[in-house]
Amino acid sequence: MxxxxxxxxxxxxxxxxxxxxxxxxxxxxxxxxxxxxxxxxxxxxxxxxxxxxxxxxxxxxxxxxxxxxxxxxxxxxxxxxxxxxxxxxxxxxxxxxxxxxxxxxxxPAASAFTMGLVASGIASYEFTYFGFLPKSSSKRQEKLSEIMHHNMTSVLYESPHRMKALLEDISKIDDERIVSISREITKKFEQHYRTTATDLLSKLDKEIPLKGEFVVVISAYEEEAVQFTGSAKEHVSSLIADGMKPKDAIKLVAELRGLKKQEVYDEFHK
Structure with missing residues (x-):
């Protein structure tokens, strides 16, 4: 056994x-x-x-x-x-x-990501666990862009020395996105914060020591919150600029606008 x-x-x-x-x-x-x-x-x-x-x-x-x-x-x-x-x-x-x-x-026992999700105050009816982001800069940006445009709550792990860069990257894509970070879960100095990535940045190394493994919970992407009113081609281009692969950007825009992927593909490549 x-x-x-x-x-x-x-x-x-x-x-x-x-x-x-x-x-x-x-x-x-x-x-x-x-x-x-x-x-x-x-x-x-x-x-x-x-x-x-x-x-x-x-x-x-x-x-x-x-x-x-x-x-x-x-x-x-x-x-x-x-x-x-x-x-x-x-x-x-x-x-x-x-x-x-x-x-x-x-x-059974606890997992840090489920504990962080429970403590986040962010909707958990549907969520995706992403683990650690890739170490390679290009792959890291690509994965974060996917997460930031994901239609479910996202949960990931991050090390202390990468937390500042992560929150900066999240802020560049959407500075109003609600993010929760938890550290030292179940230990003496357990902490949980939920606010915008920009606000969290201002608390790092002050209210939030850069020690211990972090659980990061990112609220789901909502098209209404972004209020993108341009054409489908411009919408795809903006997602690519955020680091998303063209094929993934085309697929997402098609889903968000209720269009066929081929329609968006054709418009983007005109």
Whole structure:
């Protein structure tokens, strides 16, 4: 059996009884960083052996795990914080167990992005989780443009040293867009702010220290809020100027204006 076991995202008191019991009873704990997980197991007097499972060894380790589960061994898969598999390795192992018809169980815990969404005060009926933005400048701008023109609430992670640049880029595209940022969730200095990106910029390094991982929630794109009244061609051009790919801009303009993609394509390429 594999137990996909959620752990606290910051406050160790959030560890569930079921998770502690499971980590005590399995034969081995698979973890991203044994040093991080050791702090958790030491806190709860768990003596189960730890084994590294990360992006650099997952292929070779997966084969061994599958063979041992088939032979009757029990494993727990944990991440450094929160739910395994989300923005972390693990889906490959789950997929392999499905293919082999081998058992697994999910033991729940919090994820930072769901906590940030709940605390944001932004509509969460429909949302998309984007994880971390690409590191490459061009790909980062392209992805952010997609997010800023997305018709659902968007949730992403950002590191402290990139937060200022992110809020500046959001402000350039739409300085009135409502954004929420959360940091140090479940910890002593937990913070949540919801306002415009421009206003958030003025609070960085003052009211909001640039420390700890940030959860960023961006309200959905609404055409009415942008009040673009030009032609379809001009509308496409403005989206491209914001960093969107031409084909994506054409598709979005067609959806927003109730036109066929071919109509917008033809007008844009006149």
């Amino acid at each position: 594999l137990y996909i076991t959620g752990t606290p995202i910051g406050n160790l008191e959030d560890m569930s009884y079921r998770a502690v019991k499971t980590l005590n009873e399995v034969d081995e704990i698979l973890c991203e960083d044994t040093r991080t997980t050791k702090k958790l197991t030491n806190h709860f007097d768990i003596t189960t052996p730890l084994r590294s499972y990360h992006d650099f060894n997952k292929e070779e380790v997966t084969e061994d795990i599958v063979e041992k589960i088939r032979a009757g061994k029990h494993f727990a898969l944990v991440t450094d914080a929160g739910m395994p598999v989300i923005s972390d390795p693990g889906f490959e192992l789950v997929s392999r167990l499905q293919d082999e018809n081998l058992p697994y169980i999910v033991i």
